[in-house]
Amino acid sequence: MSFAIETEGLVKIFRSRWSGKEVRAVDGITLSVEQGTTFGLLGPNGAGKTTFVKLLLSCAHATQGRATIFGRDAREAEARRPIGYLPENHRFPTYLTGRSMLDFYAALSGMDGAARRTRIPELLATVGLADWGNVRLGKYSKGMLQRVGLAQALMHSPTLLILDEPTDGVDPIGRRQIRDILHALEQQGVTIFVNSHLLGEVELFCRDVAIIHRGKVALEGKVKDLTAGAGYRLAVDYVPERLEQELRARATAVAQRNGSLEFLFGSREEANQAVDLLRAQYCEIEALTRTTSTLEDVFVRTVEDRQ
Amino acid sequence: MSTRSLRVTVALVLDTFREAFARKIFWAFFGCSTALILFFIFIMKIDVVQGAIATISLFGNTSRGQDVQKLVRQVHGAIAAFLFTAGMFLAVFASAGLIPAVFEPGRIELLLSKPVERYHILIGRYIGNVLVIAANIFYLVFAVWTVFGIKTGVWTPGFLWSSVLIVFIFAVLLTVVVLMGVLWESAVVATMVAFGIMIMSPILAQQTILERLLTSEWSRNVMRVMYYALPKVFDVGRIARSLVLGDPMGGWMPIWSSALFGVVILSAGLYIFSRRNY
Numbered sequence: 001m002s003f004a005i006e007t008e009g010l011v012k013i014f015r016s017r018w019s020g021k022e023v024r025a026v027d028g029i030t031l032s033v034e035q036g037t038t039f040g041l042l043g044p045n046g047a048g049k050t051t052f053v054k055l056l057l058s059c060a061h062a063t064q065g066r067a068t069i070f071g072r073d074a075r076e077a078e079a080r081r082p083i084g085y086l087p088e089n090h091r092f093p094t095y096l097t098g099r100s101m102l103d104f105y106a107a108l109s110g111m112d113g114a115a116r117r118t119r120i121p122e123l124l125a126t127v128g129l130a131d132w133g134n135v136r137l138g139k140y141s142k143g144m145l146q147r148v149g150l151a152q153a154l155m156h157s158p159t160l161l162i163l164d165e166p167t168d169g170v171d172p173i174g175r176r177q178i179r180d181i182l183h184a185l186e187q188q189g190v191t192i193f194v195n196s197h198l199l200g201e202v203e204l205f206c207r208d209v210a211i212i213h214r215g216k217v218a219l220e221g222k223v224k225d226l227t228a229g230a231g232y233r234l235a236v237d238y239v240p241e242r243l244e245q246e247l248r249a250r251a252t253a254v255a256q257r258n259g260s261l262e263f264l265f266g267s268r269e270e271a272n273q274a275v276d277l278l279r280a281q282y283c284e285i286e287a288l289t290r291t292t293s294t295l296e297d298v299f300v301r302t303v304e305d306r307q
Numbered sequence: 308m309s310t311r312s313l314r315v316t317v318a319l320v321l322d323t324f325r326e327a328f329a330r331k332i333f334w335a336f337f338g339c340s341t342a343l344i345l346f347f348i349f350i351m352k353i354d355v356v357q358g359a360i361a362t363i364s365l366f367g368n369t370s371r372g373q374d375v376q377k378l379v380r381q382v383h384g385a386i387a388a389f390l391f392t393a394g395m396f397l398a399v400f401a402s403a404g405l406i407p408a409v410f411e412p413g414r415i416e417l418l419l420s421k422p423v424e425r426y427h428i429l430i431g432r433y434i435g436n437v438l439v440i441a442a443n444i445f446y447l448v449f450a451v452w453t454v455f456g457i458k459t460g461v462w463t464p465g466f467l468w469s470s471v472l473i474v475f476i477f478a479v480l481l482t483v484v485v486l487m488g489v490l491w492e493s494a495v496v497a498t499m500v501a502f503g504i505m506i507m508s509p510i511l512a513q514q515t516i517l518e519r520l521l522t523s524e525w526s527r528n529v530m531r532v533m534y535y536a537l538p539k540v541f542d543v544g545r546i547a548r549s550l551v552l553g554d555p556m557g558g559w560m561p562i563w564s565s566a567l568f569g570v571v572i573l574s575a576g577l578y579i580f581s582r583r584n585y
Contacts, residue, residue, distance in 0.1 A: 091413030095329030107318035
């Protein structure tokens with residue numbers, strides 16, 4: 001298996017210049033991101049997500065450990081050639097127009113003039129800013145800046161996209177548009193690494209996730225595995241009182257919803273036993289579904305366990 | 308330099324020009340220079356007869372009988388002196404923000420994420436900044452030199468050489484701005500330190516007189532070290548004046564020692580920049 005990103009025991013300690021106080025922002029992160037996947041990096045504020053991304057991009061220097069991008073030492077300038085990056089809280093120079101900004105950053109990425117001239121209108125159209133290319137960035141809204149920022153990251157057709165809060169400040173339609181663009185890139189085999197606190201977005205979009213807490217990887221895996229297999233939900237219209245009490249004792253949770261009684265069972269066996277008891281008394285079963293945790297549940301559980 | 312590397316340098320230089328245009332720095336200098344050039348073209352009238360000025364007319368006042376060579380050199384000298392003093396202060400003040408602007412959070416991360424070495428980013432920006440000021444100085448000097456040449460027939464090259472020295476000293480002072488920018492990320496601190504060096508320069512240039520006034524050998528040594536270590540803005544200005552007036556130039560020491568200072572300070576700036584976390 002080949003990896004787009006690999007880190008091994010990555011540590012970043014920040015030392016205060018005056019007091020000498022140390023902060024371990026990243027504390028021994030070992031992580032592998034498969035090529036072609038969509039990867040979400042999650043964590044509470046101050047967990048070390050942005051520092052981790054900065055280490056990948058050599059904006060910050062690791063105190064210990066190593067990071068590679070497509071097998072190349074992340075500290076080398078050439079390792080950054082396949083990367084398209086959209087930082088959080090970016091400040092694009094406001095004296096540039098959308099077009100000149102794309103041109104400038106693409107030139108830094110090594111694209112020649114002819115390729116830039118072809119690609120700029122294409123990408124402006126893709127992100128829905130075709131009519132805004134000659135307008136100064138100072139006049140753009142936050143959502144538009146985010147979209148032109150994404151275009152900037154895509155200019156040189158990167159094979160690894162690192163996005164820090166890509167939908168921050170973008171309205172729902174813009175968010176959908178960004179998701180569609182990213183899905184199209186995923187189809188083309190581009191590895192997408194998203195650093196976000198919007199768990200719903202990550203759950204919708206990412207295949208793999210890692211949750212970082214206090215600079216360490218607290219949990220890592222496939223989204224479908226992490227959110228699956230929590231139990232079974234049984235919805236019944238009417239249950240005789242005695243049987244209800246019995247089922248309440250067996251269930252992990254009970255709720256009254258839309259006129260139905262919902263029992264939550266921890267295992268398939270318990271759910272089947274409940275079905276047998278209900279059917280023996282001719283009770284009408286409304287629904288039986290397998291329940292999953294949301295990524296938010298997983299995230300909260302993971303962070304709380306580590307507190 | 309490879310094509311890719313050249314492309315990056317050109318992009319960084321052009322970006323500096325764009326920022327200078329947006330901050331009105333370039334246009335302010337260009338406007339002042341153009342006003343001075345127009346002044347010499349339209350306001351000053353000179354009649355030359357057989358190598359001497361028959362009349363020179365300025366705002367309606369007419370004077371007669373001066374040596375044309377002497378007059379042209381004096382005007383050239385006055386402009387060069389202005390550029391070396393007030394012009395240099397203005398240039399440093401106006402362009403000091405161009406370097407620290409690069410280190411703004413949200414901007415620097417994006418630059419560093421590109422496949423470009425850190426030193427390349429800083430050098431590209433430095434070259435761009437020097438070229439913004441150089442374009443204006445060369446424009447002013449060359450235009451004034453041409454106007455006087457046409458009006459008087461005197462084409463002394465000294466004035467043109469002085470513009471090279473003016474740009475050179477600006478480039479040296481800009482290395483201080485780069486270092487301070489990297490260390491403190493503040494245009495104000497960078498400007499203050501560069502101004503401090505400029506103000507110290509004429510004082511340190513009087514070292515032979517000062518040495519006689521100082522009582523201890525230790526303080527004399529401190530002064531000598533400061534004189535040789537810091538860029539010699541005043542002394543290079545004197546060399547420029549000599550070039551303009553056609554006088555002997557004296558030694559090259561002020562030039563090479565200032566260049567050495569610039570190289571050391573710029574290298575220190577590049578080294579610190581390469582080690583910093585953003």
